Amino acid sequence: MSDTRATAQTVRYRERLTVPLWWWLPGLGVAALIALEINQGIRALPGWLPYAVLLPVAAVVLLGLGRTELRVVTAADGQTELWVGNAHLPTAVISRTAEVPRSAKSAALGRQLDPAAYVVHRGWVGPMALLVLDDPDDPTPYWLISTKHPDKVLAALRA
Incomplete structure (x- = not known):
């Protein structure tokens, strides 16, 4: 039987390095333009399919670019650490x-x-x-x- 204990941490600072909001308009616009090109080039596909695939892909890419989180935490033992993504520094x-x-x-x-x-x-x-x-x-x-x-x-x- 393993002993797993959750360590109490106090978050002193937290920040997510998200992409700017204005990036969403060109990002989704480029995806829609590519979907339009695919739609016009391959008539055998249903008209909605390129949009249903490429718009969510663009959204996932934009969300993925901004997934890095930066936080400063203090553990229960009093040690403070900086976390940037998965890397941490005491x-x-x-x-x-x-x-x-x-x-x-x-x-x-x-x-x-x-x-x-x-x-x-x-x-x-x-x-x-x-x-x-x-x-x-x-x-x-x-x-x-x-x-x-x-x-x-x-x-x-x-x-």
Whole structure:
């Protein structure tokens, strides 16, 4: 008999990196246009079939692009962790933090980027947060993550 216990966690901050709402109109529009082309090109298909297939596919793609969740949680034992998708980082190994504004994002992801860094970048999210690590067991020098509110993420990590 296995002993499974749920650990109590307090969520300090939660954010989902969803695509902007205005992406839905062009996304569904392109799917409808492709469905129209298929409908006109293959007369043997029922007229509704390309739309019934491609519009839900476009919706699933848009939802899938925005499924990444960022959260700062504190476990019952008092340890705080940052979760980005399935990756997690204990705050004990973070030595410094900084906000990366939209204007500096290109440099941070370009010429200044360390290839060993852990990066979660979403192009539709402007600012980013930089978390410099001090962990001798981990070769990752820092995490660079997209977030809509880097000030709130960093405040939740410090709290």
